[in-house]
Amino acid sequence: MPPVVVVTGASAGVGRAVARAYGRRGAKVALLARGEKGLAAAAEDVREAGGTPLELPADVAEFAQVDVAAARAEEELGPIDVWVNVAFSSVFARFSDVKPEEYRRVTEVTYLGFVHGAMAALARMKPRDAGTIVQVGSALAYRGIPLQSAYCGAKHAIQGFNEALRCELLHEHSGIRTTMVQLPAVNTPQFTWLLSRLPEHAQPVPPIYQPELAARAVLHAADHPRRREYWVGTSTAATLLANAVAPGLLDRYLARTGFGAQQTGQPQRPSQPANLWEPADGPRGFDYGAHGEFDQQAKARDVQPVLSRHHGAVAAGLTASVLAAVQLLRRTSAKDIRPAKGSQHGVVAAVAGQLLRRTAKSRRVVKKGRR
Template identity: 35%
Template sequence: MRVKGSVVVITGAASGIGRATALRFAAEGATVVVASRRAKALATLTEECRRHGVEALGVPTDVTDATAVDELARRTVERFGRIDVWVNNAAVTFFSPFLKVPVEDFRRVLDVNVMGYVHGARAALTQMQLQGAGVLVNVASIVGEVPQPYTSAYSVSKAAVRALGASLRSELLLDREKHIDVVTVLPATIDTPFFRHAANYTGREVVPMPPLYSPQRVARAIVKAVESPRREVVVGPAGRQFAVQHRVAPGTTEAMMAVQTDRTHLSRHNAAPDSPGNLYSPSSEPRDAEVEGGWGGRRRTAQRRLALLGLAVGTGVVLRRALR
């Protein structure tokens, strides 16, 4: 699909991957409609998008409310005439031992991360079938392939998102909808405010698990997936490696994920009080409405690339000397 001139709807757009994706589509010349619970964050985002010379609309939306999501779609079509791309991205999580987390928090994660995507998919596909074309992008996570401890509901929800995508692709195939695509994106650990938002009942501060990648990398992958749709797109070499390992040696890989999560995803030095995070109300912190979380994802990616480049150059020198 041609991105320039298309109409793109993005949920969970106030920060992180959603915000980066909106800005990327705007830079590529697309009209963007952004949705989130945070009206003020949407206002600043639409202003940033318009600097690229495109139209932008912010619609405050709670994706757990099917009527609100339908209204998001209605306003988009009313204003711009169609929906070419819909990106389901809004998500929440908790970090907690399974038996400690309040059951209502578990249910809330599933309501946002699964039913929110269901509401978005129904609204988007209804319009896309009327048009005869469109791309639905569901942002899942590599933990949908390799679940981790302490985020049981999130892992369940992202596995469900993968299953939803496969089921929808099957139905579109049977309906002979050749010009409607469903793409599932599975990012690895991304440097966003997401980890500060999370509900937490572990007693330890949540930090991103390395290796860490930039949200701009995910945004580029989403735009590319819209231009050339694929079934699933894993973002980040570590995510791809984990996925392959899990299919070959699931028990070993799950053990590795468990140890790595415990050692690197939860601080060994900083305690944290029990908190429901942003499960029921959005953060009011200005820094939580930014693209990056402040953990240096772009810097770390650049450092890894430089290291790999140095290794490649060094290997080339050794080979040339050997050939001489």
């Protein structure tokens, strides 16, 4: 029997890519989103890929709409096997430039939308004691960056919520699994249609990845949900590791580079739509698809997700590599380490350089004291 999968935020971006990937598996895919034109195009994608689509217009910020959509999915497609929470919204602006009602709306869609999805899924999975919930997160669930305070806050909230839910399911010895996928910067239409008060056009912090890479990770997580979470992309792993080691230094680095790295250098278009309150792919809009406007810079593949899936086999090699890297860092002058502008890989280099300088300074102080 083909699986029954529900995808929120299915009309564009990562949600659209996930829906299409499940279509290639021949799955029955319930598509939740607000945008009618985007939903219709997503349904056609699933159908052409070999799956069975079901369009379910819904605003995930409203639990009643999500619950009705879940009921329809089971009535028309069958028992839900996998629920994938993707839908989100955001505002690109300094915190002081975001209005209270906009902050509330971002939180309701991005955080409460995941809560509502999980509630609707669990209400139907618990009687069967079976099913999987995949929360599509971000590196920003751990590491806040400037100009996206509302989004970062919501993603941090999802992280805490999912951990609490997972603990409860483990306590109950439940057959239901929940896992989280932390994504890097992805080339999606969000930079074309999100509300922005930046002087220049918004962009993802490089390196940028294509939504299909994210979709493959989501499907893998749904197939192997016993792991509590998955990191996707070398930049995600590098950023989260640097944040765990030296968060204060990362604060200062992002304060210097985070503003420029999230803007293209081109003036913000006055005519750019803002889908915070109304969908940009609604009746008066058009279908935006899975990809954004950064195809030329975006990477379709990355070695990190492959290594992550086989992390046990790689552990011994990584241990040896880390030891070798430590020895190399000791021989390397901190001034030789230069972060690449706008790069998350540069974050690690910058942090490493500052750590080396602090270590060297501490050694000098100790030696001076011994004299």
